[in-house]
Amino acid sequence: MSFINYSSREINCKIVYYGPGLCGKTTNLQYVYNKTAPDAKGKMISLATETERTLFFDFLPLSLGEIRGFKTRFHLYTVPGQVFYDASRKLILKGVDGVVFVADSQIERMEANIESLDNLRTNLEEQGYNLDKLPYVVQYNKRDLPSAVPVAELKAVVNPTNVPDFEAVAPTGGGVFDTLKAVAKLVLTELKRGGNG
């Protein structure tokens, strides 16, 4: 649910990074945080366990600049990927404007990818959203690892609807901003269309 304030002339949108445990969602946000100028970002908040697994969410507020005299602000969230945190994932999805699905390229995580993608669809539907109608992009992360599945194979499994997709190595930033820009652009385009998602 984008929030448009005609009084302060601001557009606020919410983007959620989804994906299986350890796929690199938090790492995406950390990279964006580290590479963004101080005046364009707020604090990054991570509600994490002692072992740095996301417990509830990560949050990073960004300002992208102005569009037709409106300041555009994006609030980035990650969900906890571990299966048993499903109740929390549902809460984070509330009011979402755009979704990034971060897939883990490693062969041994294929099942986890599929399970997480199914879970994303189900949780969105529960709240009246349809993934096929939302601004949505896919990221193939961990391309640097030896057990990474070829992209074509990954794509067939986690991106059957052929939405914009990107290869990434989140710790060093490859593909991270391309992914973010693509989803932000889709969100703004949706806003322009009148956003009846």
Add this chain to the structure above:
Amino acid sequence: MAGNQFLMFEEEQRRIQEACDLLARAANAEAVLVIDKNGQEIARSGDTDDLDVTSLSSLFAGNVAATGGIAKLLAEKEFSGQFHEGEKTNVHISLVAQRAILVVLFDQRSSLGLVRLRVKKASEELTRIFEAIVRKMNQGSAQTQVFSEITDDDIDNLFSE
């Protein structure tokens, strides 16, 4: 709610601000925040210079969402409010019109009783204001058309650097 957007108009923003200012004074509060349920700030009043309102907004929204989830699992309709007691600062959190979160920060110059009383009054006014916003949104006033004029170039320009 019509569509996947929430709109704030100048008149209602001003009325919310007034309601906030009034509440901050009447409750002897340190600060008052009105936050969208999804974690975006709507208004602030009182002594907020040292507050990271953006971070707080997202955390209060997360907190309210989690509490709402707990209520659901316990088959409670919802918990009407929350109170956190600190050494210096206390926090009163409540939901307004199913849409916004009203947060009052207060210290020993006020009391939970006074805050509760004033919050009740302010909630009524805020509920009326949010109802007015929803009416306007449903009418699809001319203002809401601004975004159909955004061009692809406008969007591209945001990302060019």
